[in-house]
Amino acid sequence: RKGTAIITGASSGLGLATAKALSETGKWHVIMACRDFLKASRAAKAAGMDKDSFTIVHLDLASLDSVRQFVKNVRQLEMPIDVVVCNAAVYQPTAKEPSYTADGFEMSVGVNHLGHFLLARELLSDLQASDYPSKRLIIVGSITGNTNTLAGNVPPKANLGDLRGLAGGLNGVGSSVMIDGGEFDGAKAYKDSKVCNMLTMQEFHRRYHEETGVTFASLYPGCIATTGLFREHIPLFRLLFPPFQKYITKGYVSEEEAGKRLAQVVSDPSLTKSGVYWSWNKNSASFENQLSEEASDADKAKKLWELSEKLVGLA
Numbered sequence: 200r201k202g203t204a205i206i207t208g209a210s211s212g213l214g215l216a217t218a219k220a221l222s223e224t225g226k227w228h229v230i231m232a233c234r235d236f237l238k239a240s241r242a243a244k245a246a247g248m249d250k251d252s253f254t255i256v257h258l259d260l261a262s263l264d265s266v267r268q269f270v271k272n273v274r275q276l277e278m279p280i281d282v283v284v285c286n287a288a289v290y291q292p293t294a295k296e297p298s299y300t301a302d303g304f305e306m307s308v309g310v311n312h313l314g315h316f317l318l319a320r321e322l323l324s325d326l327q328a329s330d331y332p333s334k335r336l337i338i339v340g341s342i343t344g345n346t347n348t349l350a351g352n353v354p355p356k357a358n359l360g361d362l363r364g365l366a367g368g369l370n371g372v373g374s375s376v377m378i379d380g381g382e383f384d385g386a387k388a389y390k391d392s393k394v395c396n397m398l399t400m401q402e403f404h405r406r407y408h409e410e411t412g413v414t415f416a417s418l419y420p421g422c423i424a425t426t427g428l429f430r431e432h433i434p435l436f437r438l439l440f441p442p443f444q445k446y447i448t449k450g451y452v453s454e455e456e457a458g459k460r461l462a463q464v465v466s467d468p469s470l471t472k473s474g475v476y477w478s479w480n481k482n483s484a485s486f487e488n489q490l491s492e493e494a495s496d497a498d499k500a501k502k503l504w505e506l507s508e509k510l511v512g513l514a
């Protein structure tokens with residue numbers, strides 16, 4: 200049978216390119232988990248995806264109710280759930296003031312981490328129940344949250360500190376708008392959320408890999424400088440960033456190539472190892488990359504897990 204993969208944020212950029220790459224194999228049905236139904240359906244059409252190769256299901260990660268409703272709706276499709284890809288993200292580098300999710304969490308961490316945390320926890324039993332030979336839960340990471348790299352050292356750097364802001368509810372009350380309890384900084388909030396994504400993947404691996412047989416993985420697909428992720432950046436940045444990545448850092452990767460990379464992590468029979476953060480070298484060959492000290496801190500991962508459980512109502 201075909202595999203079924205859920206991809207969050209499949210209406211643009213990496214998520215769309217991955218959905219397209221998987222649907223083109225003829226071996227996958229993609230559940231596009233998107234907040235804007237019309238945008239997703241237009242995007243799938245414009246990408247030339249066969250209409251029988253995907254189903255769009257509404258998901259707004261900025262609302263925990265929407266996440267719970269999504270899980271119900273997906274179960275009603277009565278399709279097996281073989282792979283889940285947590286890909287959607289918001290990036291607000293120029294925001295002067297924080298914005299908040301429906302549940303009152305700072306938006307970047309609320310969407311990129313907490314929404315996905317609840318989604319992944321809820322869908323774990325569905326993954327476990329699937330009879331697919333290689334079941335996977337993939338959370339898209341980033342080099343920018345990884346302070347052992349050049350890109351990860353561009354200020355403001357990711358830093359979760361002692362997680363006091365998260366413990367305080369990340370709701371803007373007192374000093375609880377950033378995970379570390381610091382002042383609001385949209386670029387840092389994004390990087391922090393990506394560290395959370397990488398820590399969460401490893402904590403899933405430690406807690407559930409043996410018991411469930413599910414492969415947990417993260418990845419850095421390369422710098423996809425052309426996606427909508429940079430939509431809120433200043434115009435000069437958006438003009439110069441793609442050529443800078445192409446010719447100076449040489450970290451640039453096209454949306455199509457990045458989509459193929461993520462599709463590999465979804466379906467390649469050789470990428471079944473769990474707990475891995477995948478990256479690609481210049482020849483587009485995958486390798487197991489090292490995470491920064493903070494992004495591989497097991498104590499922090501455990502603390503993050505427990506605090507996140509409370510915030511999303513699982514504990």
Ligand code: NDP
Nearest residue numbers: 208210211212213259260261286287288422423426427428
């Ligand atoms: P895009 O902005 O193109 O795509 C982000 C997707 O997330 C969109 O489909 C967007 O939906 C969706 N999304 C945003 N907020 C929500 C929400 N509240 N609920 C549901 N969906 C939402 O960016 P990219 O494709 O670049 O980003 C995809 C992933 O890749 C992210 O995890 C990002 O961190 C990661 N990444 C990107 C890199 C890059 O260089 N671009 C580098 C490394 C990692 P909508 O279409 O409705 O806006």
